[in-house]
Amino acid sequence: MKARVSVHRDFQIGSIDDRLYSAFIEHMGRAIYGGIYEPGHPQADEDGFRQDVLQFVQDLKIPAIRYPGGNFVSAYNWEDGIGPKDQRPVRLDLAWRTKETNQVGINEFARWSEMAGIEMMLAVNLGSRGLDEARNFLEYTNFPGGTTWSDLRRSHGVENPYDVKMWCLGNEMDGPWQIGHKKAVEYGRLANETAKAFKGFDRSIETVVCGSSNDGMPSYPEWERQVLEECYENVDYISLHKYFGNRSRDTLNFFGKVEETGRYIQTIAGAIDYVKAKKRAKNDVFICFDEWNVWYHEREEDGRRIREWDWPEAPALLEETYNFEDALFVACLLNEFIRRSDRVRIACIAQLVNVIAPIRAEKGGPAWRQTIYYPYQFASLYGRGTALNVGVDAPTYDCRVADDVKYLDVAGVHDPGTDIVTLFMVNRHLDEAAELDVSLTGFAGARLIEHLSMEGHELLVGNSGADPDRVVPGKGDGLGVEDGALKGSISPLSYHVVRLSVT
Numbered sequence: 307m308k309a310r311v312s313v314h315r316d317f318q319i320g321s322i323d324d325r326l327y328s329a330f331i332e333h334m335g336r337a338i339y340g341g342i343y344e345p346g347h348p349q350a351d352e353d354g355f356r357q358d359v360l361q362f363v364q365d366l367k368i369p370a371i372r373y374p375g376g377n378f379v380s381a382y383n384w385e386d387g388i389g390p391k392d393q394r395p396v397r398l399d400l401a402w403r404t405k406e407t408n409q410v411g412i413n414e415f416a417r418w419s420e421m422a423g424i425e426m427m428l429a430v431n432l433g434s435r436g437l438d439e440a441r442n443f444l445e446y447t448n449f450p451g452g453t454t455w456s457d458l459r460r461s462h463g464v465e466n467p468y469d470v471k472m473w474c475l476g477n478e479m480d481g482p483w484q485i486g487h488k489k490a491v492e493y494g495r496l497a498n499e500t501a502k503a504f505k506g507f508d509r510s511i512e513t514v515v516c517g518s519s520n521d522g523m524p525s526y527p528e529w530e531r532q533v534l535e536e537c538y539e540n541v542d543y544i545s546l547h548k549y550f551g552n553r554s555r556d557t558l559n560f561f562g563k564v565e566e567t568g569r570y571i572q573t574i575a576g577a578i579d580y581v582k583a584k585k586r587a588k589n590d591v592f593i594c595f596d597e598w599n600v601w602y603h604e605r606e607e608d609g610r611r612i613r614e615w616d617w618p619e620a621p622a623l624l625e626e627t628y629n630f631e632d633a634l635f636v637a638c639l640l641n642e643f644i645r646r647s648d649r650v651r652i653a654c655i656a657q658l659v660n661v662i663a664p665i666r667a668e669k670g671g672p673a674w675r676q677t678i679y680y681p682y683q684f685a686s687l688y689g690r691g692t693a694l695n696v697g698v699d700a701p702t703y704d705c706r707v708a709d710d711v712k713y714l715d716v717a718g719v720h721d722p723g724t725d726i727v728t729l730f731m732v733n734r735h736l737d738e739a740a741e742l743d744v745s746l747t748g749f750a751g752a753r754l755i756e757h758l759s760m761e762g763h764e765l766l767v768g769n770s771g772a773d774p775d776r777v778v779p780g781k782g783d784g785l786g787v788e789d790g791a792l793k794g795s796i797s798p799l800s801y802h803v804v805r806l807s808v809t
């Protein structure tokens with residue numbers, strides 16, 4: 307197959323918000339307990355944080371992390387997680403039918419985030435609780451001192467406030483499964499009042515209101531319109547969630563779900579524009595895609611277990627093992643986020659450790675990286691700067707979820723600081739190589755400085771604790787710069803990161 311790609315210095319989508327490469331971690335399964343925190347593990351520090359897991363996290367250069375949930379947050383009392391650990395209550399977590407020991411709370415998580423070099427993005431409980439607890443939490447985390455909650459924080463050994471700037475107003479409030487689930491107008495009003503109070507405290511705080519849990523919800527996209535009509539002026543982002551699977555074992559259709567996601571983003575952008583116009587508002591609201599990932603391998607088994615189990619502490623839950631096909635899908639999805647970075651400012655891989663995660667931590671044993679770790683890492687490391695509006699002329703296919711899906715998926719980023727252009731490319735064709743001709747208009751003196759690839763693996767093969775490096779990136783070949791253009795061939799079902807120094 308022949309593919310012509312046009313990259314032009316002046317054809318830009320705009321500046322990418324670094325937070326496009328953020329993550330999410332919930333008090334759920336073995337994400338916190340047995341994931342980032344495992345006291346007694348040979349790799350744990352004096353506070354119980356696993357340094358092997360931390361190293362893998364640091365290597366991702368994650369800008370922000372959403373915490374503590376997820377469904378968990380909708381019945382969470384943040385006060386249970388502060389003060390002396392031996393006096394913290396053990397509670398039932400109704401979302402996942404487990405026991406929460408509260409041995410990790412806001413202060414422990416803040417310490418871990420600081421070690422990881424990640425900014426916290428906190429969610430408040432607008433399910434079982436409301437504005438009052440949320441404002442107390444804000445005072446505890448963000449006020450310097452001299453008030454009840456800020457002095458309590460200081461008495462817990464944290465002198466300086468955390469000054470948290472990003473606040474999520476609940477989680478998936480459209481979902482009937484959510485504890486404290488609400489109707490759109492009811493939730494929109496509560497979100498508005500909470501956001502108003504937070505911005506009244508500090509105008510530089512950014513708020514994220516809950517959009518739909520997924521684009522299959524019966525209330526989608528009416529939910530977005532109704533919620534935004536209640537709170538538009540006081541929110542900065544509306545969240546989207548979407549998880550992906552290939553249950554029917556149809557690889558091309560699976561890849562087509564990236565185009566479906568493009569429609570989802572476009573629809574929410576339309577709802578935002580409609581409400582903005584209706585309200586004659588001045589402010590912009592952007593999209594925070596704060597839960598995304600592949601999630602289907604373990605789903606049915608966990609569902610059975612959750613109904614049967616007897617409130618265990620930190621059980622293995624949603625521990626997906628990812629394969630090569632999932633890595634190709636994640637690479638394409640990240641490309642879509644770059645292409646839609648005009649509207650999507652924040653996105654969070656869900657989740658980070660053990661639970662539907664790029665990093666796995668064996669109990670008492672080693673940590674290892676899943677196949678999807680690598681496309682996420684490369685996007686985070688090299689996908690910063692200006693998103694380019696790349697033209698792709700390649701053969702297409704139709705599938706159940708989308709028509710005219712290009713076999714070649716490309717996103718391009720120019721980092722003006724280093725003058726490096728990075729191309730992220732996936733050849734989705736099942737059996738044909740792509741003969742590439744990539745013009746680089748306006749970028750003089752292009753020189754190939756690095757070519758990384760993931761290719762040549764069976765689609766269903768992944769990594770494991772016993773074989774952690776079975777599917778890893780390697781040095782790519784077959785591409786070179788000729789007469790100012792990138793030319794060469796990439797194999798079927800392959801992922802490439804091509805970095806070019808330009809002037």
Ligand code: AHR
Nearest residue numbers: 332376377378477478656
């Ligand atoms: O990430 C797992 C769960 O998926 C989250 O708790 C919830 O927000 C979503 O439904």
